[in-house]
Amino acid sequence: MDPNLQASGPAPYPSPHQSPHQFPPLPRPVQGGPVPTRPGAEQSGWAHSGPALSGHALSGPALSGHALVKRFGTTVALDGVSLTVTRGESVAIMGPSGSGKSTLLHCLAGIMRPDTGEVVLHAGDQGGTDQRVDTMSERARSHLRRSRFGFVFQFAQLLPELPAEENIALPLMLGGVARRTAVEQAQRWLAPLGLAGLQKRRPGELSGGQAQRVALARALVTEPSVVFADEPTGALDQATGEETMGLLVSATRRNGAALVVVTHDPQVARACDRTVEVRDGRLLATGDGPMAVPGGRR
Numbered sequence: 488m489d490p491n492l493q494a495s496g497p498a499p500y501p502s503p504h505q506s507p508h509q510f511p512p513l514p515r516p517v518q519g520g521p522v523p524t525r526p527g528a529e530q531s532g533w534a535h536s537g538p539a540l541s542g543h544a545l546s547g548p549a550l551s552g553h554a555l556v557k558r559f560g561t562t563v564a565l566d567g568v569s570l571t572v573t574r575g576e577s578v579a580i581m582g583p584s585g586s587g588k589s590t591l592l593h594c595l596a597g598i599m600r601p602d603t604g605e606v607v608l609h610a611g612d613q614g615g616t617d618q619r620v621d622t623m624s625e626r627a628r629s630h631l632r633r634s635r636f637g638f639v640f641q642f643a644q645l646l647p648e649l650p651a652e653e654n655i656a657l658p659l660m661l662g663g664v665a666r667r668t669a670v671e672q673a674q675r676w677l678a679p680l681g682l683a684g685l686q687k688r689r690p691g692e693l694s695g696g697q698a699q700r701v702a703l704a705r706a707l708v709t710e711p712s713v714v715f716a717d718e719p720t721g722a723l724d725q726a727t728g729e730e731t732m733g734l735l736v737s738a739t740r741r742n743g744a745a746l747v748v749v750t751h752d753p754q755v756a757r758a759c760d761r762t763v764e765v766r767d768g769r770l771l772a773t774g775d776g777p778m779a780v781p782g783g784r785r
């Protein structure tokens with residue numbers, strides 16, 4: 488692990504779970520050398536969360552939506568939206584209820600096909616080619632969602648009968664990783680997300696914040712290229728939500744993943760690098776940086 492990834496400044500949402508020593512290096516090969524720290528990450532205070540990370544370079548586009556249009560009957564949910572997220576970047580999508588935020592997230596994530604427009608998952612540093620998500624078959628999109636994307640929802644949506652470690656390991660097991668290996672990988676996410684000692688607890692034995700941190704770990708365990716979160720703190724109290732959001736932003740950034748967060752909460756948006764606002768299916772404006780104003784003035 489690159490020691491430079493330790494936080495050098497106070498986190499906006501200080502967490503009792505965060506300490507400089509809780510991110511053990513993973514025993515897997517690091518490709519491409521040390522992870523370059525995203526410019527500005529040090530100042531943000533979010534540079535040190537998440538176990539890991541491989542040699543993802545934190546630059547270049549991760550995912551692009553271009554001129555996305557989506558109609559439901561006569562409702563135009565998306566009316567020509569274009570949005571690109573870069574690797575290591577966190578983008579908040581804000582806007583009134585019914586403005587098209589979730590529809591945008593679903594189109595970008597390959598959950599839903601736009602009527603027109605393109606969604607491109609860009610090739611990583613390790614080679615490969617750009618992939619058109621919007622033209623893929625349902626089956627291919629399903630595979631892509633499991634292998635390249637991570638998801639966090641408002642409610643943790645854990646499987647109640649499985650202990651935390653198996654809930655976290657689930658996406659790996661669905662991808663064919665043996666249970667024991669998957670659980671071992673899952674366990675690496677416990678301490679960084681403040682879940683040490685809770686691996687055997689079932690969801691009913693966890694607090695709301697703990698359950699949502701299990702959901703974060705589940706979203707991150709496959710080391711996705713993009714993490715999508717729809718109101719990830721909506722069911723949590725303010726303090727727990729801020730802490731959870733801080734962990735989500737820092738862990739995705741540290742993994743070199745892009746993060747797309749739909750939220751109504753300006754505090755959540757402030758934790759992101761950039762905010763875009765959707766109104767009536769269109770992107771209004773964007774604001775950059777932690778002080779980005781919803782509705783964006785630049």
Ligand SMILES: Nc1ncnc2c1ncn2[C@@H]1O[C@H](COP(=O)(O)OP(=O)(O)OP(=O)(O)O)[C@@H](O)[C@H]1O
Nearest residue numbers: 559562563564582583584585586587588589590591
């Ligand atoms: N499956 C659907 N069938 C019909 N209309 C839909 C469907 N999904 C969304 N819509 C409509 O599309 C528009 C955008 O919905 P969307 O869920 O994207 O809004 P949102 O910004 O996420 O709202 P909220 O903040 O309430 O979650 C709304 O008018 C909604 O009623």
Ligand SMILES: [Mg+2]
Nearest residue numbers: 588589590749
């Ligand atoms: Mg929504």
